[in-house]
Amino acid sequence: MADPSHKKGTKTFYSQIFPLLRRSLPLDRRADDWTKDDARAWWAEFSATRNSSQCNICLHILRRTLQSIVEAGIRSDNPTAGLKRKRQAKPAVEDLPGIEILDQLLESMREKRGKDAANKVEFLAWSGVRISELLAIDWSDISNNWLTVTGGEQGTKNHEIRRVPINNRLETLITKLRYEGASGKVFQGGPPRKALNLACDRIGIPRLRIHDLRHWFATYAIEKGVDIPTVSKWLGHKDGGALAMRIYGHLRDEHSLSAARKL
Structure with a gap:
Protein backbone atom coordinates (compact mmCIF):
# COMPACT_ATOMS: atom_id res chain seq x y z
CA MET A 1 0.00 0.00 0.00
CA ALA A 2 3.00 2.34 0.26
CA ASP A 3 2.96 5.01 -2.42
CA PRO A 4 5.71 7.64 -2.79
CA SER A 5 3.14 10.11 -4.16
CA HIS A 6 1.11 10.03 -0.93
CA LYS A 7 1.21 13.23 1.09
CA LYS A 8 2.48 13.29 4.66
CA GLY A 9 -1.07 13.45 6.03
CA THR A 10 -2.10 10.41 4.00
CA LYS A 11 0.91 8.43 5.23
CA THR A 12 0.09 9.39 8.82
CA PHE A 13 -3.50 8.26 8.29
CA TYR A 14 -2.35 4.86 7.00
CA SER A 15 0.10 4.48 9.90
CA GLN A 16 -2.90 4.75 12.23
CA ILE A 17 -5.14 2.50 10.15
CA PHE A 18 -2.87 -0.54 9.79
CA PRO A 19 -2.55 -1.25 13.56
CA LEU A 20 -6.32 -0.81 13.91
CA LEU A 21 -6.93 -3.37 11.17
CA ARG A 22 -4.38 -5.85 12.54
CA ARG A 23 -5.91 -5.73 16.03
CA SER A 24 -9.35 -6.54 14.66
CA LEU A 25 -8.38 -9.56 12.54
CA PRO A 26 -7.84 -13.20 13.63
CA LEU A 27 -4.20 -13.25 12.58
CA ASP A 28 -3.70 -16.72 14.11
CA ARG A 29 -5.90 -18.24 11.41
CA ARG A 30 -4.85 -19.34 7.94
CA ALA A 31 -5.87 -17.00 5.10
CA ASP A 32 -7.60 -19.84 3.24
CA ASP A 33 -9.61 -20.76 6.36
CA TRP A 34 -11.53 -17.48 6.62
CA THR A 35 -15.09 -17.91 5.31
CA LYS A 36 -17.62 -15.42 3.98
CA ASP A 37 -19.58 -15.80 7.22
CA ASP A 38 -16.41 -14.97 9.17
CA ALA A 39 -15.91 -11.87 7.00
CA ARG A 40 -19.51 -10.74 7.52
CA ALA A 41 -19.23 -11.22 11.28
CA TRP A 42 -15.95 -9.28 11.38
CA TRP A 43 -17.43 -6.43 9.32
CA ALA A 44 -20.59 -6.20 11.44
CA GLU A 45 -18.55 -5.88 14.64
CA PHE A 46 -15.80 -3.69 13.18
CA SER A 47 -18.10 -1.17 11.49
CA ALA A 48 -20.47 -0.85 14.45
CA THR A 49 -18.22 1.36 16.56
CA ARG A 50 -15.98 3.19 14.09
CA ASN A 51 -16.48 6.09 11.72
CA SER A 52 -17.16 5.46 8.05
CA SER A 53 -13.80 6.76 6.82
CA GLN A 54 -11.83 4.34 9.00
CA CYS A 55 -14.15 1.45 8.23
CA ASN A 56 -14.13 1.89 4.48
CA ILE A 57 -10.38 2.29 4.12
CA CYS A 58 -9.83 -0.80 6.29
CA LEU A 59 -12.27 -2.76 4.14
CA HIS A 60 -10.48 -1.54 1.02
CA ILE A 61 -7.09 -2.63 2.36
CA LEU A 62 -8.35 -6.01 3.50
CA ARG A 63 -10.16 -6.63 0.22
CA ARG A 64 -7.03 -5.86 -1.79
CA THR A 65 -4.90 -8.05 0.47
CA LEU A 66 -7.24 -11.01 0.11
CA GLN A 67 -7.47 -10.46 -3.64
CA SER A 68 -3.69 -10.77 -3.81
CA ILE A 69 -4.00 -14.07 -1.94
CA VAL A 70 -6.57 -15.25 -4.48
CA GLU A 71 -4.31 -14.25 -7.37
CA ALA A 72 -1.45 -16.16 -5.73
CA GLY A 73 -3.59 -19.30 -5.82
CA ILE A 74 -3.76 -19.70 -2.03
CA ARG A 75 -7.56 -19.53 -2.05
CA SER A 76 -10.21 -19.48 -4.78
CA ASP A 77 -12.45 -16.64 -3.58
CA ASN A 78 -12.35 -13.31 -1.78
CA PRO A 79 -14.63 -13.55 1.29
CA THR A 80 -14.96 -9.75 1.51
CA ALA A 81 -16.30 -9.39 -2.03
CA GLY A 82 -19.93 -9.04 -0.92
CA LEU A 83 -19.35 -6.64 1.95
CA LYS A 84 -20.83 -3.17 1.45
CA ARG A 85 -19.03 0.02 2.40
CA LYS A 86 -20.32 1.85 5.44
CA ARG A 87 -22.49 4.75 4.42
CA GLN A 88 -21.05 8.10 5.37
CA ALA A 89 -23.50 10.29 7.20
CA LYS A 90 -23.29 13.86 6.02
CA PRO A 91 -25.75 16.69 5.58
CA ALA A 92 -27.09 17.32 2.11
Missing part, protein backbone atom coordinates in the same frame (compact mmCIF):
# COMPACT_ATOMS: atom_id res chain seq x y z
CA VAL A 93 -25.88 20.54 0.53
CA GLU A 94 -29.33 22.05 0.86
CA ASP A 95 -29.35 21.24 4.59
CA LEU A 96 -26.25 23.30 5.40
CA PRO A 97 -26.92 26.22 7.77
CA GLY A 98 -27.68 29.69 6.46
CA ILE A 99 -25.44 32.67 7.04
CA GLU A 100 -27.29 33.67 10.22
CA ILE A 101 -26.71 30.26 11.78
CA LEU A 102 -23.08 30.28 10.67
CA ASP A 103 -22.55 33.62 12.38
CA GLN A 104 -24.29 32.30 15.50
CA LEU A 105 -21.96 29.30 15.43
CA LEU A 106 -18.89 31.54 15.20
CA GLU A 107 -20.16 33.74 18.03
CA SER A 108 -20.69 30.68 20.24
CA MET A 109 -17.14 29.48 19.54
CA ARG A 110 -15.64 32.86 20.44
CA GLU A 111 -17.69 33.11 23.63
CA LYS A 112 -16.19 29.82 24.80
CA ARG A 113 -12.61 31.01 24.31
CA GLY A 114 -12.43 29.31 20.96
CA LYS A 115 -11.22 32.43 19.15
CA ASP A 116 -8.51 30.65 17.13
CA ALA A 117 -10.85 27.82 16.17
CA ALA A 118 -13.55 30.30 15.21
CA ASN A 119 -11.12 32.20 13.00
CA LYS A 120 -10.19 28.98 11.22
CA VAL A 121 -13.83 28.01 10.71
CA GLU A 122 -14.69 31.47 9.42
CA PHE A 123 -11.73 31.47 7.02
CA LEU A 124 -12.71 28.04 5.70
CA ALA A 125 -16.32 29.09 5.19
CA TRP A 126 -15.44 32.27 3.29
CA SER A 127 -12.59 30.91 1.17
CA GLY A 128 -13.61 27.35 0.30
CA VAL A 129 -10.09 26.04 0.92
CA ARG A 130 -9.42 22.57 2.28
CA ILE A 131 -8.21 22.25 5.87
CA SER A 132 -4.71 21.19 4.76
CA GLU A 133 -4.58 24.24 2.49
CA LEU A 134 -5.74 26.53 5.29
CA LEU A 135 -3.03 25.37 7.68
CA ALA A 136 -0.39 25.99 4.99
CA ILE A 137 -1.43 29.60 4.21
CA ASP A 138 1.39 32.08 4.73
CA TRP A 139 0.96 35.83 5.05
CA SER A 140 2.91 36.15 1.80
CA ASP A 141 0.06 34.25 0.09
CA ILE A 142 -2.38 37.09 0.80
CA SER A 143 -2.39 40.18 -1.40
CA ASN A 144 -4.83 43.08 -1.55
CA ASN A 145 -7.34 41.21 -3.69
CA TRP A 146 -6.24 37.59 -3.92
CA LEU A 147 -5.54 34.56 -1.78
CA THR A 148 -2.94 32.28 -3.39
CA VAL A 149 -3.56 28.67 -2.38
CA THR A 150 -0.34 26.66 -2.58
CA GLY A 151 -0.91 23.84 -0.09
CA GLY A 152 2.53 24.50 1.40
CA GLU A 153 5.22 21.84 1.18
CA GLN A 154 2.70 19.08 0.46
CA GLY A 155 0.92 21.05 -2.26
CA THR A 156 -2.79 21.15 -3.02
CA LYS A 157 -4.84 18.02 -3.72
CA ASN A 158 -4.26 18.29 -7.47
CA HIS A 159 -0.73 19.70 -7.00
CA GLU A 160 -1.66 22.99 -8.67
CA ILE A 161 -1.52 26.49 -7.22
CA ARG A 162 -4.74 28.50 -7.56
CA ARG A 163 -5.96 31.99 -6.70
CA VAL A 164 -9.20 32.81 -4.89
CA PRO A 165 -10.51 36.39 -4.91
CA ILE A 166 -10.83 37.85 -1.42
CA ASN A 167 -14.50 38.66 -0.75
CA ASN A 168 -15.69 41.24 1.76
CA ARG A 169 -16.18 38.83 4.66
CA LEU A 170 -12.79 37.22 4.10
CA GLU A 171 -11.14 40.64 3.86
CA THR A 172 -12.70 41.70 7.18
CA LEU A 173 -11.37 38.57 8.87
CA ILE A 174 -7.90 38.97 7.34
CA THR A 175 -7.76 42.59 8.50
CA LYS A 176 -8.67 41.47 12.02
CA LEU A 177 -5.98 38.78 12.01
CA ARG A 178 -3.20 40.84 10.47
CA TYR A 179 -0.69 42.42 12.82
CA GLU A 180 2.21 44.78 12.20
CA GLY A 181 4.99 42.95 10.43
CA ALA A 182 2.83 39.85 9.95
CA SER A 183 4.85 36.98 8.49
CA GLY A 184 4.94 33.19 8.49
CA LYS A 185 1.89 30.96 8.84
CA VAL A 186 -1.44 32.69 9.34
CA PHE A 187 -2.76 29.86 11.53
CA GLN A 188 -1.07 27.69 14.12
CA GLY A 189 -2.17 24.33 15.53
CA GLY A 190 -4.44 21.77 13.96
CA PRO A 191 -8.00 21.46 12.63
CA PRO A 192 -10.77 22.96 14.80
CA ARG A 193 -12.93 19.81 14.77
CA LYS A 194 -13.60 19.53 18.50
CA ALA A 195 -14.47 23.21 18.92
CA LEU A 196 -16.75 23.05 15.86
CA ASN A 197 -18.57 19.96 17.16
CA LEU A 198 -19.09 21.50 20.60
CA ALA A 199 -20.41 24.74 19.11
CA CYS A 200 -22.87 22.83 16.90
CA ASP A 201 -24.11 20.98 19.98
CA ARG A 202 -24.47 24.21 21.95
CA ILE A 203 -26.63 25.97 19.39
CA GLY A 204 -28.61 22.83 18.56
CA ILE A 205 -27.72 22.10 14.95
CA PRO A 206 -26.43 18.84 13.40
CA ARG A 207 -22.67 18.56 13.62
CA LEU A 208 -20.74 19.89 10.64
CA ARG A 209 -17.64 18.28 9.22
CA ILE A 210 -14.69 20.52 8.42
CA HIS A 211 -15.25 19.70 4.74
CA ASP A 212 -18.86 20.91 4.98
CA LEU A 213 -17.49 24.44 5.28
CA ARG A 214 -16.09 24.06 1.75
CA HIS A 215 -19.56 23.02 0.59
CA TRP A 216 -21.00 25.98 2.48
CA PHE A 217 -18.75 28.39 0.59
CA ALA A 218 -19.71 26.93 -2.79
CA THR A 219 -23.40 26.85 -1.91
CA TYR A 220 -23.49 30.44 -0.71
CA ALA A 221 -21.59 31.67 -3.79
CA ILE A 222 -23.98 29.92 -6.19
CA GLU A 223 -27.03 31.17 -4.31
CA LYS A 224 -25.62 34.68 -4.69
CA GLY A 225 -25.44 34.21 -8.46
CA VAL A 226 -21.83 33.18 -9.07
CA ASP A 227 -21.74 30.75 -12.01
CA ILE A 228 -20.71 27.16 -11.35
CA PRO A 229 -17.56 27.14 -13.59
CA THR A 230 -16.23 30.10 -11.61
CA VAL A 231 -17.01 28.48 -8.26
CA SER A 232 -15.37 25.29 -9.51
CA LYS A 233 -12.23 27.24 -10.39
CA TRP A 234 -12.16 28.81 -6.92
CA LEU A 235 -12.43 25.34 -5.37
CA GLY A 236 -9.54 24.04 -7.45
CA HIS A 237 -11.49 21.50 -9.50
CA LYS A 238 -9.80 20.55 -12.78
CA ASP A 239 -12.87 19.22 -14.60
CA GLY A 240 -14.28 22.53 -15.80
CA GLY A 241 -17.22 22.35 -13.40
CA ALA A 242 -18.50 18.81 -13.98
CA LEU A 243 -18.15 17.76 -10.33
CA ALA A 244 -19.56 21.04 -9.04
CA MET A 245 -22.50 20.67 -11.45
CA ARG A 246 -23.33 17.25 -10.01
CA ILE A 247 -23.15 18.54 -6.43
CA TYR A 248 -24.59 22.02 -6.78
CA GLY A 249 -26.48 21.98 -10.10
CA HIS A 250 -29.89 21.95 -8.42
CA LEU A 251 -28.99 25.17 -6.61
CA ARG A 252 -28.28 26.85 -9.94
CA ASP A 253 -31.67 25.69 -11.23
CA GLU A 254 -33.42 27.01 -8.10
CA HIS A 255 -31.65 30.35 -8.55
CA SER A 256 -32.78 30.50 -12.20
CA LEU A 257 -36.40 29.81 -11.26
CA SER A 258 -36.27 32.44 -8.54
CA ALA A 259 -34.88 34.99 -10.99
CA ALA A 260 -37.55 34.07 -13.58
CA ARG A 261 -40.34 34.75 -11.09
CA LYS A 262 -39.16 38.37 -10.91
CA LEU A 263 -39.97 38.94 -14.60
Whole structure:
Protein backbone atom coordinates (compact mmCIF):
# COMPACT_ATOMS: atom_id res chain seq x y z
CA MET A 1 0.00 0.00 0.00
CA ALA A 2 3.00 2.34 0.26
CA ASP A 3 2.96 5.01 -2.42
CA PRO A 4 5.71 7.64 -2.79
CA SER A 5 3.14 10.11 -4.16
CA HIS A 6 1.11 10.03 -0.93
CA LYS A 7 1.21 13.23 1.09
CA LYS A 8 2.48 13.29 4.66
CA GLY A 9 -1.07 13.45 6.03
CA THR A 10 -2.10 10.41 4.00
CA LYS A 11 0.91 8.43 5.23
CA THR A 12 0.09 9.39 8.82
CA PHE A 13 -3.50 8.26 8.29
CA TYR A 14 -2.35 4.86 7.00
CA SER A 15 0.10 4.48 9.90
CA GLN A 16 -2.90 4.75 12.23
CA ILE A 17 -5.14 2.50 10.15
CA PHE A 18 -2.87 -0.54 9.79
CA PRO A 19 -2.55 -1.25 13.56
CA LEU A 20 -6.32 -0.81 13.91
CA LEU A 21 -6.93 -3.37 11.17
CA ARG A 22 -4.38 -5.85 12.54
CA ARG A 23 -5.91 -5.73 16.03
CA SER A 24 -9.35 -6.54 14.66
CA LEU A 25 -8.38 -9.56 12.54
CA PRO A 26 -7.84 -13.20 13.63
CA LEU A 27 -4.20 -13.25 12.58
CA ASP A 28 -3.70 -16.72 14.11
CA ARG A 29 -5.90 -18.24 11.41
CA ARG A 30 -4.85 -19.34 7.94
CA ALA A 31 -5.87 -17.00 5.10
CA ASP A 32 -7.60 -19.84 3.24
CA ASP A 33 -9.61 -20.76 6.36
CA TRP A 34 -11.53 -17.48 6.62
CA THR A 35 -15.09 -17.91 5.31
CA LYS A 36 -17.62 -15.42 3.98
CA ASP A 37 -19.58 -15.80 7.22
CA ASP A 38 -16.41 -14.97 9.17
CA ALA A 39 -15.91 -11.87 7.00
CA ARG A 40 -19.51 -10.74 7.52
CA ALA A 41 -19.23 -11.22 11.28
CA TRP A 42 -15.95 -9.28 11.38
CA TRP A 43 -17.43 -6.43 9.32
CA ALA A 44 -20.59 -6.20 11.44
CA GLU A 45 -18.55 -5.88 14.64
CA PHE A 46 -15.80 -3.69 13.18
CA SER A 47 -18.10 -1.17 11.49
CA ALA A 48 -20.47 -0.85 14.45
CA THR A 49 -18.22 1.36 16.56
CA ARG A 50 -15.98 3.19 14.09
CA ASN A 51 -16.48 6.09 11.72
CA SER A 52 -17.16 5.46 8.05
CA SER A 53 -13.80 6.76 6.82
CA GLN A 54 -11.83 4.34 9.00
CA CYS A 55 -14.15 1.45 8.23
CA ASN A 56 -14.13 1.89 4.48
CA ILE A 57 -10.38 2.29 4.12
CA CYS A 58 -9.83 -0.80 6.29
CA LEU A 59 -12.27 -2.76 4.14
CA HIS A 60 -10.48 -1.54 1.02
CA ILE A 61 -7.09 -2.63 2.36
CA LEU A 62 -8.35 -6.01 3.50
CA ARG A 63 -10.16 -6.63 0.22
CA ARG A 64 -7.03 -5.86 -1.79
CA THR A 65 -4.90 -8.05 0.47
CA LEU A 66 -7.24 -11.01 0.11
CA GLN A 67 -7.47 -10.46 -3.64
CA SER A 68 -3.69 -10.77 -3.81
CA ILE A 69 -4.00 -14.07 -1.94
CA VAL A 70 -6.57 -15.25 -4.48
CA GLU A 71 -4.31 -14.25 -7.37
CA ALA A 72 -1.45 -16.16 -5.73
CA GLY A 73 -3.59 -19.30 -5.82
CA ILE A 74 -3.76 -19.70 -2.03
CA ARG A 75 -7.56 -19.53 -2.05
CA SER A 76 -10.21 -19.48 -4.78
CA ASP A 77 -12.45 -16.64 -3.58
CA ASN A 78 -12.35 -13.31 -1.78
CA PRO A 79 -14.63 -13.55 1.29
CA THR A 80 -14.96 -9.75 1.51
CA ALA A 81 -16.30 -9.39 -2.03
CA GLY A 82 -19.93 -9.04 -0.92
CA LEU A 83 -19.35 -6.64 1.95
CA LYS A 84 -20.83 -3.17 1.45
CA ARG A 85 -19.03 0.02 2.40
CA LYS A 86 -20.32 1.85 5.44
CA ARG A 87 -22.49 4.75 4.42
CA GLN A 88 -21.05 8.10 5.37
CA ALA A 89 -23.50 10.29 7.20
CA LYS A 90 -23.29 13.86 6.02
CA PRO A 91 -25.75 16.69 5.58
CA ALA A 92 -27.09 17.32 2.11
CA VAL A 93 -25.88 20.54 0.53
CA GLU A 94 -29.33 22.05 0.86
CA ASP A 95 -29.35 21.24 4.59
CA LEU A 96 -26.25 23.30 5.40
CA PRO A 97 -26.92 26.22 7.77
CA GLY A 98 -27.68 29.69 6.46
CA ILE A 99 -25.44 32.67 7.04
CA GLU A 100 -27.29 33.67 10.22
CA ILE A 101 -26.71 30.26 11.78
CA LEU A 102 -23.08 30.28 10.67
CA ASP A 103 -22.55 33.62 12.38
CA GLN A 104 -24.29 32.30 15.50
CA LEU A 105 -21.96 29.30 15.43
CA LEU A 106 -18.89 31.54 15.20
CA GLU A 107 -20.16 33.74 18.03
CA SER A 108 -20.69 30.68 20.24
CA MET A 109 -17.14 29.48 19.54
CA ARG A 110 -15.64 32.86 20.44
CA GLU A 111 -17.69 33.11 23.63
CA LYS A 112 -16.19 29.82 24.80
CA ARG A 113 -12.61 31.01 24.31
CA GLY A 114 -12.43 29.31 20.96
CA LYS A 115 -11.22 32.43 19.15
CA ASP A 116 -8.51 30.65 17.13
CA ALA A 117 -10.85 27.82 16.17
CA ALA A 118 -13.55 30.30 15.21
CA ASN A 119 -11.12 32.20 13.00
CA LYS A 120 -10.19 28.98 11.22
CA VAL A 121 -13.83 28.01 10.71
CA GLU A 122 -14.69 31.47 9.42
CA PHE A 123 -11.73 31.47 7.02
CA LEU A 124 -12.71 28.04 5.70
CA ALA A 125 -16.32 29.09 5.19
CA TRP A 126 -15.44 32.27 3.29
CA SER A 127 -12.59 30.91 1.17
CA GLY A 128 -13.61 27.35 0.30
CA VAL A 129 -10.09 26.04 0.92
CA ARG A 130 -9.42 22.57 2.28
CA ILE A 131 -8.21 22.25 5.87
CA SER A 132 -4.71 21.19 4.76
CA GLU A 133 -4.58 24.24 2.49
CA LEU A 134 -5.74 26.53 5.29
CA LEU A 135 -3.03 25.37 7.68
CA ALA A 136 -0.39 25.99 4.99
CA ILE A 137 -1.43 29.60 4.21
CA ASP A 138 1.39 32.08 4.73
CA TRP A 139 0.96 35.83 5.05
CA SER A 140 2.91 36.15 1.80
CA ASP A 141 0.06 34.25 0.09
CA ILE A 142 -2.38 37.09 0.80
CA SER A 143 -2.39 40.18 -1.40
CA ASN A 144 -4.83 43.08 -1.55
CA ASN A 145 -7.34 41.21 -3.69
CA TRP A 146 -6.24 37.59 -3.92
CA LEU A 147 -5.54 34.56 -1.78
CA THR A 148 -2.94 32.28 -3.39
CA VAL A 149 -3.56 28.67 -2.38
CA THR A 150 -0.34 26.66 -2.58
CA GLY A 151 -0.91 23.84 -0.09
CA GLY A 152 2.53 24.50 1.40
CA GLU A 153 5.22 21.84 1.18
CA GLN A 154 2.70 19.08 0.46
CA GLY A 155 0.92 21.05 -2.26
CA THR A 156 -2.79 21.15 -3.02
CA LYS A 157 -4.84 18.02 -3.72
CA ASN A 158 -4.26 18.29 -7.47
CA HIS A 159 -0.73 19.70 -7.00
CA GLU A 160 -1.66 22.99 -8.67
CA ILE A 161 -1.52 26.49 -7.22
CA ARG A 162 -4.74 28.50 -7.56
CA ARG A 163 -5.96 31.99 -6.70
CA VAL A 164 -9.20 32.81 -4.89
CA PRO A 165 -10.51 36.39 -4.91
CA ILE A 166 -10.83 37.85 -1.42
CA ASN A 167 -14.50 38.66 -0.75
CA ASN A 168 -15.69 41.24 1.76
CA ARG A 169 -16.18 38.83 4.66
CA LEU A 170 -12.79 37.22 4.10
CA GLU A 171 -11.14 40.64 3.86
CA THR A 172 -12.70 41.70 7.18
CA LEU A 173 -11.37 38.57 8.87
CA ILE A 174 -7.90 38.97 7.34
CA THR A 175 -7.76 42.59 8.50
CA LYS A 176 -8.67 41.47 12.02
CA LEU A 177 -5.98 38.78 12.01
CA ARG A 178 -3.20 40.84 10.47
CA TYR A 179 -0.69 42.42 12.82
CA GLU A 180 2.21 44.78 12.20
CA GLY A 181 4.99 42.95 10.43
CA ALA A 182 2.83 39.85 9.95
CA SER A 183 4.85 36.98 8.49
CA GLY A 184 4.94 33.19 8.49
CA LYS A 185 1.89 30.96 8.84
CA VAL A 186 -1.44 32.69 9.34
CA PHE A 187 -2.76 29.86 11.53
CA GLN A 188 -1.07 27.69 14.12
CA GLY A 189 -2.17 24.33 15.53
CA GLY A 190 -4.44 21.77 13.96
CA PRO A 191 -8.00 21.46 12.63
CA PRO A 192 -10.77 22.96 14.80
CA ARG A 193 -12.93 19.81 14.77
CA LYS A 194 -13.60 19.53 18.50
CA ALA A 195 -14.47 23.21 18.92
CA LEU A 196 -16.75 23.05 15.86
CA ASN A 197 -18.57 19.96 17.16
CA LEU A 198 -19.09 21.50 20.60
CA ALA A 199 -20.41 24.74 19.11
CA CYS A 200 -22.87 22.83 16.90
CA ASP A 201 -24.11 20.98 19.98
CA ARG A 202 -24.47 24.21 21.95
CA ILE A 203 -26.63 25.97 19.39
CA GLY A 204 -28.61 22.83 18.56
CA ILE A 205 -27.72 22.10 14.95
CA PRO A 206 -26.43 18.84 13.40
CA ARG A 207 -22.67 18.56 13.62
CA LEU A 208 -20.74 19.89 10.64
CA ARG A 209 -17.64 18.28 9.22
CA ILE A 210 -14.69 20.52 8.42
CA HIS A 211 -15.25 19.70 4.74
CA ASP A 212 -18.86 20.91 4.98
CA LEU A 213 -17.49 24.44 5.28
CA ARG A 214 -16.09 24.06 1.75
CA HIS A 215 -19.56 23.02 0.59
CA TRP A 216 -21.00 25.98 2.48
CA PHE A 217 -18.75 28.39 0.59
CA ALA A 218 -19.71 26.93 -2.79
CA THR A 219 -23.40 26.85 -1.91
CA TYR A 220 -23.49 30.44 -0.71
CA ALA A 221 -21.59 31.67 -3.79
CA ILE A 222 -23.98 29.92 -6.19
CA GLU A 223 -27.03 31.17 -4.31
CA LYS A 224 -25.62 34.68 -4.69
CA GLY A 225 -25.44 34.21 -8.46
CA VAL A 226 -21.83 33.18 -9.07
CA ASP A 227 -21.74 30.75 -12.01
CA ILE A 228 -20.71 27.16 -11.35
CA PRO A 229 -17.56 27.14 -13.59
CA THR A 230 -16.23 30.10 -11.61
CA VAL A 231 -17.01 28.48 -8.26
CA SER A 232 -15.37 25.29 -9.51
CA LYS A 233 -12.23 27.24 -10.39
CA TRP A 234 -12.16 28.81 -6.92
CA LEU A 235 -12.43 25.34 -5.37
CA GLY A 236 -9.54 24.04 -7.45
CA HIS A 237 -11.49 21.50 -9.50
CA LYS A 238 -9.80 20.55 -12.78
CA ASP A 239 -12.87 19.22 -14.60
CA GLY A 240 -14.28 22.53 -15.80
CA GLY A 241 -17.22 22.35 -13.40
CA ALA A 242 -18.50 18.81 -13.98
CA LEU A 243 -18.15 17.76 -10.33
CA ALA A 244 -19.56 21.04 -9.04
CA MET A 245 -22.50 20.67 -11.45
CA ARG A 246 -23.33 17.25 -10.01
CA ILE A 247 -23.15 18.54 -6.43
CA TYR A 248 -24.59 22.02 -6.78
CA GLY A 249 -26.48 21.98 -10.10
CA HIS A 250 -29.89 21.95 -8.42
CA LEU A 251 -28.99 25.17 -6.61
CA ARG A 252 -28.28 26.85 -9.94
CA ASP A 253 -31.67 25.69 -11.23
CA GLU A 254 -33.42 27.01 -8.10
CA HIS A 255 -31.65 30.35 -8.55
CA SER A 256 -32.78 30.50 -12.20
CA LEU A 257 -36.40 29.81 -11.26
CA SER A 258 -36.27 32.44 -8.54
CA ALA A 259 -34.88 34.99 -10.99
CA ALA A 260 -37.55 34.07 -13.58
CA ARG A 261 -40.34 34.75 -11.09
CA LYS A 262 -39.16 38.37 -10.91
CA LEU A 263 -39.97 38.94 -14.60
